[in-house]
Amino acid sequence: MAPPITVGVLTHAGGAHVGAYLSGLATAKDCDAVYLADPDGRWQDEAKRRLGDKLKGTTRDYEQLLKEHTPAMALVTMEARLAPPVIDAALDAGCHVFAEKPACVRVADFARLVDKADSKHRYLMLALANRSKNDAVAAREIIAAGRIGKLYGIEVHIIADQTRLTDEAYHDTWYAHRKRAGGGHLIWLGIHWLDLAMFLTGSSIDQTCGFIANVGGQPIDVEDSAAAAFRFDNGALGTITSGYYLDQSYHSHIKIWGSAGWIHLEPMLDRPLRFYENAHASAGVQTWPGSRDPRGYEPFVHEAVRACATMSDPPITSAESLRALRTVFAIYASAESGKTTKV
Numbered sequence: 001m002a003p004p005i006t007v008g009v010l011t012h013a014g015g016a017h018v019g020a021y022l023s024g025l026a027t028a029k030d031c032d033a034v035y036l037a038d039p040d041g042r043w044q045d046e047a048k049r050r051l052g053d054k055l056k057g058t059t060r061d062y063e064q065l066l067k068e069h070t071p072a073m074a075l076v077t078m079e080a081r082l083a084p085p086v087i088d089a090a091l092d093a094g095c096h097v098f099a100e101k102p103a104c105v106r107v108a109d110f111a112r113l114v115d116k117a118d119s120k121h122r123y124l125m126l127a128l129a130n131r132s133k134n135d136a137v138a139a140r141e142i143i144a145a146g147r148i149g150k151l152y153g154i155e156v157h158i159i160a161d162q163t164r165l166t167d168e169a170y171h172d173t174w175y176a177h178r179k180r181a182g183g184g185h186l187i188w189l190g191i192h193w194l195d196l197a198m199f200l201t202g203s204s205i206d207q208t209c210g211f212i213a214n215v216g217g218q219p220i221d222v223e224d225s226a227a228a229a230f231r232f233d234n235g236a237l238g239t240i241t242s243g244y245y246l247d248q249s250y251h252s253h254i255k256i257w258g259s260a261g262w263i264h265l266e267p268m269l270d271r272p273l274r275f276y277e278n279a280h281a282s283a284g285v286q287t288w289p290g291s292r293d294p295r296g297y298e299p300f301v302h303e304a305v306r307a308c309a310t311m312s313d314p315p316i317t318s319a320e321s322l323r324a325l326r327t328v329f330a331i332y333a334s335a336e337s338g339k340t341t342k343v
Helices: 018-026 044-054 062-069 083-092 107-119 134-144 185-201 278-283 298-310 318-337
Strands: 005-011 031-037 055-059 073-077 096-099 124-126 151-161 205-213 225-232 237-246 251-258 261-265 273-277
Touching (some): 005 298, 018 031, 018 073, 055 062, 083 107, 124 318, 205 318
């Protein structure tokens, strides 16, 4: 067995999901030491509470952390505009990188980082954690086994709350400004589901036509609503509705139709996966019997750490991470030009 590794957490006061990532590292068997770089001191107490003795030190300077402790993996969770040079430094230090999405405001910046990661034989993994969920893995296996036949079409919905956008404090965060975040709902939440659609089907989106808008009229300069149609490289067609519409919680699902049946994934439900096979029509609609737990970022962090420790397959490759970003930015380009855009 490979020895456990050291992980450096590179963040700041605006870092997203930091608590979840710290919890994931705390329970990751393949990590035995964590160092935190936090220039604002925002996360030091929480890191001590969640990591206990696994936290070996803190600093205000990520460059100092990389130089002195040479972590095998750097976990970078920062404002999108600020992330690329930090990821670049981590790669130069020889680290694999796990990065909070979107990790850039221009896809070309991330593409250059992928080229560097590949040249150094390092992983660059965006935190698109839906693909680690048990129900998603089960759906992918059903599709890969040909049980719903040739893929025809896919429908994706990811709807969150408009309520958060009415908070004046939110208006000052980086999520509410395109130059700092790269975009709004689509790049923050929709990207998870675009990646999941491609993960489940084993296909890439190669062409899209999209629209974005601020339908709620809040004082933000990113979209709260996005809709797009797209074509997969296997010939299937699909749509996504991505927006902040609700008063609370989420409405989300993915439905996939094939020549021999269909799959319906509703991850917020206790029984999140149903499917139907024409060849077994007498069985009717079947419910996947597995457990949806564990959920959240923790299993994905465990997989990422394990991959870096053992040099096994990562939960998401550098190319797949870039593919998800290219798809989002292609939808934005289509919305701006009014034309269908190739990914």
